[in-house]
Amino acid sequence: MDRYQIGPATLELTRGDIVAQDVDAIVNAANEALAEGGGVCGAIFRAAGREALAAACRPLAPCPTGEARITPGFALRARHIIHAVGPVYRADDPATSARLLAAAYTSSLALAARHGLASVAFPSISTGIFGYPVEEAARVALAAARKALAAGGSVTLVRFVLWDAGSLAAYREAARTLGFMPAA
Secondary structure (H helix, E strand, O other), rough: OEEEEEEEEEEEEEOOOOOHHOOEEEEEEOOOOOOOOHHHHHHHHHHHHHHHHHHHHHHHOOOOOOOEEEEOOOOOOOEEEEEEOOOOOOOOOHHHHHHHHHHHHHHHHHHHHOOOOOEEEEEOOOOOOOOOOOHHHHHHHHHHHHHHHHHOOOOOOOEEEEHHHHHHHHHHHHHHHHHOOHHH
16 A cells, blocks of 8 residues: 655555445445446445435435535445546546546545545546546546645545556556655
8 A cells, every 4th residue: 555645644545445445435436317337336336235325315416527425335334425426538628527527536525524524535536437547537636635635624534446456556656746755
């Protein structure tokens, strides 16, 4: 696990399974309908309990791209699930894609802070079926998380939980490129 200090907070990069994280909240790479989907979203619905999570999400939908909503964690170790809607990547408009992806991360962290949460685990939002190139997404995600953590608040741990070695390598390279300093 890679650790970086950002003011009083810690940012971590690790390979693993988002549904197994013991944190205050895990983040779901959600769709605007907040409905069960594939990939990370499907795994979270299955692990949390499909019916209970679907019932909790229904009154919160729709959730526009770049925004987030919160539900209980149900059968997960995490007490909460933050549902963040990232953009479908548009190669013809990368600036808008980056702005919306950054907003999904900052909205999630703002929501966590409003609920007094201290630890949040993120997947790599939009890099699955939404087609965002992981190398670009990693830079956007880490820059957004660093900015939110530097501003202070209740969140003192942000963990990026990457499913495969290639994604972890992309996030490590983005951290290096952005000048993140490893924690002592």
